[in-house]
Amino acid sequence: MTASALEGRALPACNIDLFDDTHLENPYPNYKLLRDAGPVAHLPDLNITVLARYKAIRYALDNWQTFSSGDGVSLNDLLNKAWTGTLIATDPPYHSALRAVLNERVSPRQIRKLTEDIEAKAEQLVDELVERGSFDVITDCAYQFVPPIILDLIGFPKEGSENLLAWAEQIFNVNGPDNNKKMQEAVPSLTKMFEWLEKDCTKERVKPGGFAATIHEAAERGDIRPESVVPLMAGYSIPGTDTTIGLIGSAIYLFANNPDQWQRFCENPDELMRPALAEVLRMESPVQWFARVLKQDYDADGVVVPAGSRVLLLFGAGNRDERHFSNPDHFDISRNPMDHLAFGGGIHGCPGQHLAQLQVSSLLKALARRVKRFEITDMPRRTLNNTTRAFFNLPIAVF
Numbered sequence: 081m082t083a084s085a086l087e088g089r090a091l092p093a094c095n096i097d098l099f100d101d102t103h104l105e106n107p108y109p110n111y112k113l114l115r116d117a118g119p120v121a122h123l124p125d126l127n128i129t130v131l132a133r134y135k136a137i138r139y140a141l142d143n144w145q146t147f148s149s150g151d152g153v154s155l156n157d158l159l160n161k162a163w164t165g166t167l168i169a170t171d172p173p174y175h176s177a178l179r180a181v182l183n184e185r186v187s188p189r190q191i192r193k194l195t196e197d198i199e200a201k202a203e204q205l206v207d208e209l210v211e212r213g214s215f216d217v218i219t220d221c222a223y224q225f226v227p228p229i230i231l232d233l234i235g236f237p238k239e240g241s242e243n244l245l246a247w248a249e250q251i252f253n254v255n256g257p258d259n260n261k262k263m264q265e266a267v268p269s270l271t272k273m274f275e276w277l278e279k280d281c282t283k284e285r286v287k288p289g290g291f292a293a294t295i296h297e298a299a300e301r302g303d304i305r306p307e308s309v310v311p312l313m314a315g316y317s318i319p320g321t322d323t324t325i326g327l328i329g330s331a332i333y334l335f336a337n338n339p340d341q342w343q344r345f346c347e348n349p350d351e352l353m354r355p356a357l358a359e360v361l362r363m364e365s366p367v368q369w370f371a372r373v374l375k376q377d378y379d380a381d382g383v384v385v386p387a388g389s390r391v392l393l394l395f396g397a398g399n400r401d402e403r404h405f406s407n408p409d410h411f412d413i414s415r416n417p418m419d420h421l422a423f424g425g426g427i428h429g430c431p432g433q434h435l436a437q438l439q440v441s442s443l444l445k446a447l448a449r450r451v452k453r454f455e456i457t458d459m460p461r462r463t464l465n466n467t468t469r470a471f472f473n474l475p476i477a478v479f
């Protein structure tokens with residue numbers, strides 16, 4: 081590790097590749113190095129500044145005027161440009177108008193209305209899977225459960241929507257730096273998804289009453305600009321599926337490896353559901369990072385990062401910060417870390433979190449009624465995505 085002075089005290093420079101496969105398989109040793117390097121660290125190869133400590137990330141999330149999303153939240157110009165006008169890449173005041181359209185459909189009150197239906201779907205799927213005795217958590221469970229629910233709620237036309245999951249996963253790869261192979265290979269998916277949203281998800285073709293219809297109606301009323309319709313629909317189609325699928329995989333993986341925690345959970349799933357989900361989200365944040373651009377100098381305990389710098393908020397690292405969470409690598413469902421960073425926070429905090437948690441908690445509830453123990457039967461495979469943390473395969477047997 082060397083030190084390069086930008087302004088004021090030296091900004092620690094770390095030669096860490098946040099996007100190679102070894103790191104993506106297990107990012108936690110690098111995250112510790114970055115946290116220990118100082119309140120901020122610099123990655124010279126990418127020329128970006130990284131916040132890996134909990135306190136600094138929380139501060140950035142709460143101060144959008146300094147840590148702006150308006151110039152994009154990714155690491156390359158192509159995606160930052162393509163994301164122009166999406167909710168995630170817009171600052172107030174217009175952000176508030178866009179956000180209101182999504183909140184209309186995914187607020188806790190609206191999502192609660194879906195409980196009975198989603199729980200019934202979980203019961204039916206888990207019944208079938210447990211009957212089989214062994215299955216793959218990702219392909220047989222999460223893929224069968226999450227995309228149909230999300231697609232039905234959004235109300236996109238059937239034709240083409242079968243590609244959404246693959247496109248979304250690829251777009252999380254496009255989020256990476258532009259000299260990165262995965263990023264470059266994934267670019268066509270971005271183009272195809274935006275073309276499909278534009279040409280096929282028109283007002284006439286989306287399902288009446290669905291989330292997408294609400295967006296078209298908001299544009300007709302003049303609440304949002306007509307050019308915001310496609311970017312706002314992307315706000316449902318990109319982040320809604322594989323993040324939730326990632327969370328399901330991590331939950332079962334952690335419970336399979338910590339049978340005492342599963343036993344505790346099964347004794348009282350209603351009371352332990354919220355803390356258990358928060359602990360899974362803290363341990364294995366499905367979205368590992370998003371970026372910001374500094375609109376003014378940022379002074380991190382005497383280390384000054386200049387305005388205009390692109391800054392990476394490493395949610396996955398902040399959630400393992402020993403300065404904030406004691407014994408952070410230990411999975412403990414009684415910890416109750418409700419202040420975790422996995423859904424971000426501040427004005428861009430995830431609006432879909434209630435929907436995601438309803439789906440995952442329905443599955444866990446159904447499993448708790450039927451399964452005493454999980455056993456991982458073969459080597460799980462991770463997706464090794466530039467942004468998300470998820471499994472590609474997770475074969476298990478249930479007892």
Ligand code: HEM
Pocket residue numbers: 149153167168169179182186315316319320321323324327365366367370371395421422423424425427428429430431432433435436
């Ligand atoms: C486990 C599942 C999920 C995780 C871990 C997750 C994580 C996140 C994170 C970390 C952010 C903050 C981005 C930032 O600060 O730049 C975010 C924002 C967002 N999420 Fe999620 N998300 C999940 C599920 C969903 C779902 C189901 C939807 C849609 C139905 C959704 C829609 C969005 C949107 C539209 C934003 C941008 C909000 C804004 O900029 O105001 N997410 N999500």
